Each structure stands twice: as C-alpha cells, then as structure tokens.
Amino acid sequence: MQIMSNNMEHTDILELWKSQNAKLDEAISINKKLLKENLAHKAKSALAGLKATRRVGIVFGVLWCAAITFILIVSWQHTNWLFKSAFIIHIVVSLIAVGLYIYHLVLLNNFDNSQSIICAQRELVQLKFSNLKTLGILWLQLPVFSMWVMTDTWMHSSPSTFWFIQVPVVLVEFVIGVWLYRNLNYRNHQKKWFRWFVSKGEFGKINKANSFLQEIEELDKK
Amino acid sequence: MQEDIFISVVETHKGILYKIANAYCKSMEDREDLIQEMIFQLWRSFENYNAAYQYSTWIYRIALNVAISFYRKNKQSSFVLPLEEHILNIREPEPGFYNNDKLRLLNTFIGELKDLDKALMLLYLEEKSYKEIAEIIGISETNVGTKIGRIKQLLKQKFNANHE
Numbered sequence: 001m002q003i004m005s006n007n008m009e010h011t012d013i014l015e016l017w018k019s020q021n022a023k024l025d026e027a028i029s030i031n032k033k034l035l036k037e038n039l040a041h042k043a044k045s046a047l048a049g050l051k052a053t054r055r056v057g058i059v060f061g062v063l064w065c066a067a068i069t070f071i072l073i074v075s076w077q078h079t080n081w082l083f084k085s086a087f088i089i090h091i092v093v094s095l096i097a098v099g100l101y102i103y104h105l106v107l108l109n110n111f112d113n114s115q116s117i118i119c120a121q122r123e124l125v126q127l128k129f130s131n132l133k134t135l136g137i138l139w140l141q142l143p144v145f146s147m148w149v150m151t152d153t154w155m156h157s158s159p160s161t162f163w164f165i166q167v168p169v170v171l172v173e174f175v176i177g178v179w180l181y182r183n184l185n186y187r188n189h190q191k192k193w194f195r196w197f198v199s200k201g202e203f204g205k206i207n208k209a210n211s212f213l214q215e216i217e218e219l220d221k222k
Numbered sequence: 223m224q225e226d227i228f229i230s231v232v233e234t235h236k237g238i239l240y241k242i243a244n245a246y247c248k249s250m251e252d253r254e255d256l257i258q259e260m261i262f263q264l265w266r267s268f269e270n271y272n273a274a275y276q277y278s279t280w281i282y283r284i285a286l287n288v289a290i291s292f293y294r295k296n297k298q299s300s301f302v303l304p305l306e307e308h309i310l311n312i313r314e315p316e317p318g319f320y321n322n323d324k325l326r327l328l329n330t331f332i333g334e335l336k337d338l339d340k341a342l343m344l345l346y347l348e349e350k351s352y353k354e355i356a357e358i359i360g361i362s363e364t365n366v367g368t369k370i371g372r373i374k375q376l377l378k379q380k381f382n383a384n385h386e
Contacts, residue, residue, distance in 0.1 A: 008324075008381035010374050016328055017347040021237065027312050028236050032229060034309050038258055039225060039265050113287040114267050114280060116360025117341060120287045205293050212290065215338040219361055219369075 050127075054105045061098035065091050086147035093141040100134045118219075121212055128209040129186050135198070136184035142177035143170045186210050228268050232261060235281050238348075240310050242282075245332050245340050246289040254308050256292050260285045261309060282350075282358050286341045324381075331380050339373050346370050 072087040107127050113120050146169055155162045180197065188194050189206050198206065232239070239260055247253040264284050271280055332343055338359070345355045355370075356363045 008378055010378065013328065013374070013377060013381075014347065014349070016324055020325055020328075021348075024237050024240065024312075028240055029311050029313075030229070030233055030236055031309050031311060035229060035232065035261065036225070038261055038309065039228070112267075112270075113263055113284050114270070114272075115283070117283065117286055117290065117338070117358065118360035120283075121290055124291050201293070208291075208293060212337055215336050219338070219365060 051105060051108050054101045054108065057101045058098055058105070061094055061101065065094050065098065068094070080152050082150045083148045086144040090141050090144045093137060097134050097138055100130065100137070104130060118216060122216065125209045125213050128205055131202075132184055132186060132198070132206060136181040139180040139184065140177045143173035146170045146173055186213075224268070228265060231277050231281075232264070235278060236310055238278065238281050239285055240312065241344060242285045242289050244329060245344055246292065246337075248333065252292075256289060257308070257310055259292060260288045263288050279354060279358060282345065286344075286358070290337045290341065327381065327384060328377075331377050335373065339369065342366065342369050343373050343377070346374075
C-alpha cells in the first residue's frame with residue numbers, strides 16, 4: 001500500500017498509524033496464564049513499594065522516638081541541658097518526619113489513577129517533592145548528633161577542645177543542616193551538589209517529576 | 223467472574239496497552255514491566271470502574287497515568303520487539319512489517335516527545351475527539367486543539383527533514 005509521498009502530511013501520519021493498528025490487533029496475543037498470575041498480586045506495584053517504605057518508616061520512626069523519649073526521661077536527672085536539648089530536637093524532628101510519612105501514606109491511599117492525567121500527576125509530583133522536603137527536615141537535626149556528647153566535665157577538663165573544636169563543629173553542622181533544609185528543593189535539581197544528597201533512583205524520579213511539572217505549567221500559561 | 227470480565231476487557235483493548243508501553247519505554251525490559259504495572263493498576267481500579275465512561279477512556283486514563291509516572295531503569299535504543307513469552311506477545315503480522323521505515327520513524331518521533339505531548343499524540347492518532355482527549359488529560363478542548371496542532375506540525379517537520 002502506498003501510504004504517502006516523501007512529504008508527509010497530517011493525513012498521511014494518521015493513515016500510517018491506522019495501518020499499524022489494523023495489523024497490531026491480530027499480531028498481539030495475551031498470555032492468559034501469566035495475566036492471571038499477575039492478577040493474583042504477583043505484579044510488583046510501584047505505588048505498593050512507596051507505601052511499604054512509608055509504613056516501615058512510620059513504624060521504625062515511632063519505635064525510635066519512643067525509645068529515645070524513654071532514655072531522655074530515665075536520664076533526665078543526670079544529664080545537662082545540651083544533652084536534653086539534643087534529644088528533644090531529635091525527637092521533634094523525627095516526629096515531624098513520621099507525620100509527613102503518615103501524610104504521604106494518606107495521599108497514596110487516596111490516590112486514584114483513573115482521574116484525569118493532569119490531576120493524578122499533580123498529586124504524584126506533590127508527593128515526590130514532599131518526600132524531598134522530608135529529607136531536608138531530617139538534615140536539620142545534623143548538629144544534634146554532636147551535641148549530646150558535650151558534657152560539663154569535658155567543658156571544664158578540656159576547655160580548648162570543647163570551645164575551639166567541638167562548638168565550631170556543632171555550629172558548622174547547624175549551618176549545613178539549615179542550608180540543606182532550605183536548598184534541598186526541586187528547583188535546585190540541576191545543581192551538582194544536589195545529586196550527592198539524593199539516591200540515583202530518587203534523583204531520576206525528581207527529574208522526571210520536575211520536567212512533567214514544567215509541562216503542566218506551560219499548559220497553564222496558555 | 224469479575225476476573226473473566228476483566229481479562230476480556232484487556233483482550234479487547236490490548237493494543238492500547240502495547241502502544242502506550244511502546245511510546246513510553248525504550249527498552250524491552252521496561253516495556254514489559256510497564257505493561258505488568260498498567261494491568262495491575264487496571265485490575266485494582268476495576269471494581270470502581272465508572273460505567274459512564276467507555277472502557278477505552280478508562281483504560282487510557284489509567285494506562286497513561288501509570289506510563290507517565292513510570293520511572294525507566296535504563297535508556298536503550300527504541301523499537302525492539304520482545305522475543306520471549308510475556309503477558310502481551312507480539313508476532314510480526316507480515317514479513318518486513320517492522321522494517322517499514324516510516325512506521326519506525328513515526329514510533330521513534332512519538333517516543334521523543336515530552337510525556338504529556340506523547341499522551342496527546344497517541345489519543346489524537348487513535349482518533350479520539352477533542353472532547354474525549356480533554357476529559358482524559360484534564361485540560362480544555364481549546365488547549366487540546368492548540369497543543370495537537372503544534373505536535374502535528376513538529377512531526378511533519380521531522381518526517382520531512384528526514385527525507386531531505
């Protein structure tokens with residue numbers, strides 16, 4: 001069948017597609033046995049994977065916070081204000097992260113992929129960026145891990161290492177934590193440093209979400 | 223019973239799944255994963271299927287949503303046909319069918335489009351009305367018309383540039 005001349009017209013493209021359609025339906029066959037196996041939940045769903053990581057994160061986060069709170073309460077009389085502050089900050093930040101994971105789980109459970117593509121993809125993009133925000137919040141607690149080793153005994157027995165090494169380390173970690181919290185944002189996804197802080201897979205997903213968001217935004221401008 | 227109805231719906235619309243997977247995935251392995259994921263998501267949504275929509279509209283919405291959010295593991299050359307048994311198996315309809323240069327080019331050009339443009343073009347090529355495309359994508363009919371006009375022009379230019 002001569003479908004077109006060398007210069008393609010719109011109708012030629014449609015004809016070409018139709019010529020493929022006509023033959024594809026005959027050429028494609030379904031492996032019903034494999035399909036039934038898939039229906040029996042053998043298929044690995046991308047969203048199921050996301051839900052599983054959130055559930056594990058929530059359970060681990062709650063148990064972790066409970067354990068840390070227990071240690072804080074038990075040791076309250078014997079610890080200094082730096083130790084107490086470090087633990088309280090760590091518990092608060094961890095609880096915020098657990099809260100965000102619960103929010104992600106609610107979004108995932110309510111997600112309906114039979115809604116229009118723009119609506120569904122907006123929700124997924126929102127979820128991916130919120131995941132990045134959670135990572136930023138977790139980095140906020142960076143100085144905490146250096147704070148709880150700072151004791152009054154150390155301050156008095158070796159003031160030079162305490163004030164000139166440990167305190168600057170905590171301050172630098174504080175600056176890094178705040179900077180990452182502010183900058184771990186999809187708008188910076190093209191920057192080299194960004195790749196260091198997210199896994200390769202996560203980076204790919206953020207890139208993809210970002211490019212789709214740009215497509216949606218272009219549509220909104222029209 | 224429910225499973226049999228579902229299999230029959232997938233059987234009737236298997237071409238949609240194949241064409242979407244072909245447009246959104248370059249490697250054979252990714253294509254197979256995507257088809258599995260699309261079928262799984264269709265099955266999960268089947269009990270909530272709204273009879274106000276045609277099966278094809280429902281399938282397009284879900285399959286395109288899955289395809290757009292599907293993260294490709296690797297990027298290999300396009301239009302390679304599966305050789306092993308998979309959920310969807312394809313044999314060559316007639317000798318040389320897949321060596322048709324223009325068909326291969328059309329599939330390659332569609333594969334190069336942005337995700338949303340790809341969805342629009344697939345729906346346009348399937349001769350869906352602008353109203354139906356607007357419902358599936360979630361944009362206005364005017365927007366559909368403008369976007370499709372631009373994509374058609376782009377495809378035409380690519381074809382013609384390839385022949386020069």
